[in-house]
Amino acid sequence: MQGPIIILGAGQAGVQIADSLRQENYTGRIILIGDEPYGPYQRPPLSKDFLAGTVTQDQLALRTPEMLAKKNIEFLPSTRAASVDLAARTVSLADGQALAFEGLAFATGCRARPLPVPGADLPGVFTLRGIDDTLRIAAALKTAQNVAVIGGGFIGLEIAATCRGFGKNVTVVETADRLMARAVSPVISQWFLEHHRKQGVRVVLEAKAVGIREQDGGTAGVELAGGEFIPADMVVIGIGIIQNSELAKEAGLGCKGGIVVDACARTSHPGVAAAGDCTVRLLPDGRSLALESVQNAMEQAKSAAAALMGRERPFTACPWFWSDQYEVKLQMAGLSAGYDRIVIRGSQEDGAFSAFYFRDGTMLGSDSVNQPKDHMATRRMLDKNLGPTPEQAADSAFNFQTLLK
Ligand SMILES: Cc1cc2nc3c(=O)[nH]c(=O)nc-3n(C[C@H](O)[C@H](O)[C@H](O)COP(=O)(O)OP(=O)(O)OC[C@H]3O[C@@H](n4cnc5c(N)ncnc54)[C@H](O)[C@@H]3O)c2cc1C
Structure with a gap:
């Protein structure tokens, strides 16, 4: 692909698609369109350190406009995409301008419900x-x-x-x-x-x-x-979100709440990818999965960039997420729905424990409260299709590294 690639949405996923395209040695034009007046920034601190006043607005930046310019990424802030014509391969902006593309990625995120x-x-x-x-x-x-x-x-x-x-x-x-x-x-x-x-x-x-x-x-x-x-x-x-998928739906892409993508972030239309909060991913077993997390945005963005280059980079890593409340770090790994057994490791009284979830004796995931080592071990084990027995998980003396060696 040599013609322009347009990325709609300049958030976590949008900027990662742009970066990954350069890493994939794409040398053509990249146009990153965002309707906010700011450069791409991190949202997790918005309810945490930024609201508390311990992180400044500058520190939220994922990339400055200067950093984007250095990579020859054309960034259009305060610019809203109003419609997409997939047959004509154009994006119309809210000000009436039309931009032609060869490749297109949706990274339009979601909004508060x-x-x-x-x-x-x-x-x-x-x-x-x-x-x-x-x-x-x-x-x-x-x-x-x-x-x-x-x-x-x-x-x-x-x-x-x-x-x-x-x-x-x-x-x-x-x-x-x-x-x-x-x-x-x-x-x-x-x-x-x-x-x-x-x-x-x-x-x-x-x-x-x-x-x-x-x-x-x-x-x-x-x-x-x-x-x-x-x-x-x-x-x-704070009652949830609505995915920004209207633009994609009106353009004719398959949507089911979010824009439907496969494991490689490909949409129903060739040459069009989507990543992040605006998507819903089809799993091999037919279920669909919508995740609003930094990891999901980053991983899908890398897949989307590869897809736009005609390569396959499936997102198979175990999903993870975190939340900070007071001094407590909650970290989740895996997809625990459908568990038939929960095992606790550590001490709930001391506020340092993990809940491990099993189905038919197989670990599905864990939620860790101030136990980052359990969280990291769960991710590494799930990525390698490994897992402890419930008895091993419950035994704080059992070292997960013995399974990972
Ligand atoms: C308060 C808060 C706390 C969070 N905390 C955590 C956390 O602790 N851990 C975690 O993993 N995740 C957390 N998240 C979720 C995480 O930030 C998101 O999953 C991530 O930002 C998704 O990135 P994205 O690029 O898909 O969407 P976004 O970052 O939302 O970016 C999408 C961008 O597209 C723009 N856009 C939409 N439509 C158009 C259009 N038509 N034209 C141009 N631009 C458009 C939007 O305005 C937005 O700027 C939090 C989110 C919030 C809001």
Whole structure:
């Protein structure tokens, strides 16, 4: 391929596709289009250190515009792709300009899911996806004393922990009967519930926010089904995401929520790849998998770059993810859904343990709380199709390295 390759979305996946194309010795034009005014940046600190004020905006940068220019990557910030014509091989921008491409990659990410209740559009109600959102939340935190967080998933809980760090009164409202229910097992949910409560956060489970009440043009608090009212000067909503796949769908690509890709990040159209949060990956067993994680964005981006060069680079590595809440690092490895046995290694009381998941005696993955060595060992073992027995996993004296040698 020699003609221009256009990458839609200049986030974690978009910039990695551009970088990987250069690593794959692609010498043609690369045009990286992003609708934000910033260069590509890391999102994980937005709810953690950047919100806490311990990381600066400059430190979020994945690549500066100068770094991109050095690699001859043409970066167009504040530029929105409005439509794609796959037959004519053009991308139309919101300002009416049309750009021709030979290869195309979607890396359009996702957006925060809005809460469909009255009052969700009040000033003092926030979602968190980008730098501007964190800046707005940080500004509101300067005067707010009572913070309500709607959604007890990773982002909601990270925000709750950061707000507690500022000494705010924090209430987390979650519809499920446990925290982070989509991603972790009940044992991990319970440990984090107790930990947040120990830190002074009020966590209300099985509670549905039905409205946000207004006062003097701002926020008075959150109304729950059942009648309870939670006073709050600001509300942060973290109830999941919607994939930015509309552009791809309108262009005729196969989509199932996200843009459907195979293990090599190829879409339903030849010469068009997709990577990161905007995708859903088809697994060999027919299931589809949508992962919103840095690792997924990076790995799929490398596959997408190879695919655009006509090469196959399947993403087969074991999935992993992390979340920081207070001083606690939670790290997840593997796909644990469908487990029939959980084994605990380490001490829940001391806040240093891992839950290992098994099905028919085979390890599927682990969730580690302040146990990075268990996490790394799980990843390495899964990547090599290895695993401990449940008894070995439960025995803290058993060294996983003996299996890895
Ligand atoms: C607050 C927060 C905390 C997180 N914490 C963690 C964590 O601890 N660990 C972890 O592994 N992951 C974490 N993640 C997830 C991780 O950041 C994402 O999985 C990753 O950023 C995905 O990269 P991406 O390139 O697919 O999407 P993005 O980084 O979202 O980039 C997509 C870009 O495309 C742009 N775009 C969309 N449509 C268009 C268009 N039509 N034209 C031009 N540009 C467009 C978007 O505005 C955006 O800039 C977190 C995410 C958030 C928001």
